[in-house]
Amino acid sequence: MSTSDNLVEVRNLGVLLAGRQVIRDVSFDIPRGGALALVGESGSGKTVTARVLTGLLSRIGGKVNSGTATFDGQDLVNANGKEWRKLRGRMVALVPQASLSSLDPVMRIGGQLAETIAELDPGADIRLRSLELLDQVRLPRPAALLENYPHELSGGMRQRLMIALALAGRPELIVADEPTTALDVTVQKDVLKLLGDLRKETGMSLLMIAHDLAVVGMVSESVAVMRGGELVEKGATTKVLGDPAHSYTKALLAARPELAPVGTPLAVLDRETGELHRPELPVLLRPRQPEPIIRAEAIGMTYHNAKAPAVHPLDIDIAAGAAIGIVGESGSGKSTLGRILVGAQLPTEGTVLVKGKSWQDIRANDPLRGAVQMIFQDPYGALTPWRTPRQIVAEVIARWQGLHGRAALEAAGDLLDDVGLPLQAMDRRPGGLSGGQCQRVGIARALACQPQVLVADEPTSSLDISAQAQILNLLMRLRAERNLALVIVSHDLAVIRHMTDEALVMQHGRVVERGPSSRIFSAPDNDYTRQLVSSTPTLRRSA
Amino acid sequence: MTTATLPRPFLAQGWLRALVGTHVSRLVGIVMFGTIVAMCIFVPILSPYSPNDFVNMPFMAPSWAHPFGTDSVGRDIFVRTFAGGSVDLIAAAFTTGFAVIVGTTLGTLAGATKHRWADTILMRIVDAVIAFPLIILLLALVVAVGSDKPWGFAPAGLPAALIALMCVQWAVYARLARGQALALRNADFVVASRVAGLNPFSIVMRHITPGVSRITLAYAIGDVVLVVVILASLPFLGAGVQPPAPEWGSIMYEGRGFLRNAWWITVMPGAVLALTGLSLSFIADSLLDNRR
């Protein structure tokens, strides 16, 4: 076999997919026992590159049309099905992103382990080896686990199981495709640590695919940044993150809220000049208003048939121009709280008063209905798929601003322009827009109601980091221009810290800590908050 | 800015191929169905004989003069088949159209309303109607309505069958539409419309109904097949269109006794019926498949 120090060598790789050159001239190495992280936003080609190394490219109809890729000297580009079956699992194993859909829903965990072990490790005692693998990924009570079905496990447990399955054939390389994207930060930290420990224990190499630069720092000593199918920069992780050479890498870092002074606009890459550009914010005027717009008293929510309340009774006031953050992991009740505040859902306890009137008494045509608006997590799901942005916004303008027909459509165009939607996107269906564009339409629809409070439920968590920066900038500008009160519901501490003045930390439906955002995230009082802060992958500002 | 569309690479191939594949089958379906409809319109107009004329010897095998042969009394089966086709197709289109409109409206309202009791009552009725095997309810209703007199243009037996179909078919669409409306009711874009204070009626009309009717319409095209098949089956059960009016089922029913010597009386209209069904299935399938 090859005597090279590199386990994987990729040279000038090009991939054609659906008639498009999705990968162009990509070269990198993975040393034996070493790690490399491929980082990029959606459409950067990082996942397609991983498919070349796992032999799954042909499944999506892609084709390598230039360059080479070798594993331990063996050609991967021209490997046939038989050769791949020897490679997969035994040499290269994949840890996929979506752990729930990556497991057969109707087969027990034990069965899925057994078939993998029988194939990759013939002769091994299947039960013993299963338990050993589960133990290796630090899953508690492995014997009981074998009897479970995938949906009965938590996301973190399933991801560990995926790692156990990948380890079954004692591979030399693990390709981990965004292994922690769907996980809560506290769980993410454990899974990343596990991957690191396993590398030390087994001496295997790791190719990590990620969109989050901060995650990379936790697992890999080297990083390659991809954009639009090209590799723009590679090097040691500390060097690339600390002192990036390429303007795109700089832009990715500049877009991170934790690296910018709190409350300032984030720098974004100007498409035409290729330069970083930091927009100006209008000066924030804050007239004192003693009376809050929203006053929620002892609001709580217990769902039908639920054992515990989704939200335990709590008070919250929202004044004009305020910026309040609600932080928590999945199941903390933060989204429910957000929906209760906008009146999308009535609480089972307490009342939400909007300027003294309860949501229960506010009819669809009451001007107070327009005063509190919402931004949704899934930008596509929030737009009616068969209506264009212009129609969607015009309909709301017609409702609240007394404009009709052509006038409403024109006003809608102006508003969409104001939130930064390109003209050619205004008359396209949402399916043809990017996530960031859809989110702008959602914001424009909210603005068409001339609201005083905007509740944003994870407004940027399904967006790329650069789109996130633009949406956050937009929200900051709107807050300043219109004295809008912002309520931001998010799992992302960096976003909350950057955008809000006051924050509530929620866990299991309770507020465990509340106070000024700057204080909460620098000197948390509560154990859970402290755990959240320490688990969140962040980059330090360099000099 | 980059697109934030989540890549779903493993689906791309199947999806693309399905799109192309279904486009071909949809095209085939539309051409086939168009041809059959055109023949149903033009054959009776252009033919020298009327469907009930005794034009030649009985039991003549298919030939150039009589492409589908002649029946037991010497009527031209080609003309009878396509004259009968209008009866079946118009009847099926009419009852299915009625069912789609009524079912979609009721189902959407039931799914979208906040008066849950109205939904409960409607769905109990729907469940009960759907619980009956279609033919049995049809026969019971046909008997009740009576089937001996023609009504206007409709041949004897047809009105009873139509009324019966209209009483039954809507329930399926109501259930389908309600399920879809219930799902859409909690979709983010509907919640967003509610939060934006749009009036409830326009939310239902603009943000729910289009999503519901896409599905019900696609099913309806497939359902026309089922209705034609059922209409054609009724004569075998002593109901349906009464002779001498031509209708696919009644022509085939008349021919069943002569299967040994004159198979064409039954098989020819049957083949046209099956091809009609095939073409509509192609279209309906491609519509439903495309949505994925």
Place this chain on the structure above:
Amino acid sequence: MTLRAGWGQAAGKAGQSLLTLASVIVLVFLLVRLIPGDPFTTILGSEPSAAAEAALRTALHLDVPPVQQFFDYVAGLLQGDLGQSAVQRGDSVSGIIAGALPTTLSIVAVGMLLSTLVGISLGLAAALSPYKGVDLTVRTIVMLLYATPTFLIGLLLTLVFSIQLGWLPAGGWAGSYPENFPFLVLPGIALSGHLGPIIARTVRQAAIESSQQLYMEAALSRGLSKSALNFRHILPNSVLPVITLLGISFGSLLTGAIIVEAVFGLPGIGSEMTKAVARRDYPVIQGIALMSACAVIVGNLLAELIYPLVDPRARSAS
């Protein structure tokens, strides 16, 4: 705890079915009373004699106030009494149904079995090479079959296998087993001509969807062979929906059985129904309608109760 939740779920579903049954009974009761037109003229002809009308009124139990009619009807049902035939005096409706039911059930059973076997095999065969030759052929055949009326399939089968080849009887019924079996073959095949295609389509769709699932890709990436995956993962996942399908297809199977009986001259529920339709024997029609609706409700309920036993996801869903 899971077990108790399971019983609770089952009880809830059974309750739903009872409610549906109650609505069905109301509907059957109203059937004869709400229809426009006078049941007497439709049953007895345009000018019935006063005596015949009075007799029928008593037979149909129409000589008491409607509310009492309803309660008497329900009380009768609770004792298994579906009333008397309006034409064959002295024959109880339940007796007629009980006599005819075994024949129909045997055809339905054969049809169900054949549909399932053929449907699953065709569906899987098509799904193995989606959008290619085998798949296109299977899909076309399946759609053509679906669009061909059951009676036509029956007639064609008779033409080929009885008239031309003389292999199987063109109709009739021996009345006892095993002599009945030859008489069941063609009706069974004809009956499966409707449900078979539906099952094939569902299985094909489910198999294709499951082969595109990420778990297939993940399993492939672990070095498992395609044939093992087809057998262990695609097969179970694509056969699951058939259970639900069989449950909800009870109605269409009964519909098909009625037509098949007419074509092959079998003495089942269908023949009784056709006879009753011809004689305008309303109580019998009502009784058969009620009985078959019950069968459909039970079929649905069975499917709903069995499904969680085979799909672990349905067990824990609240």
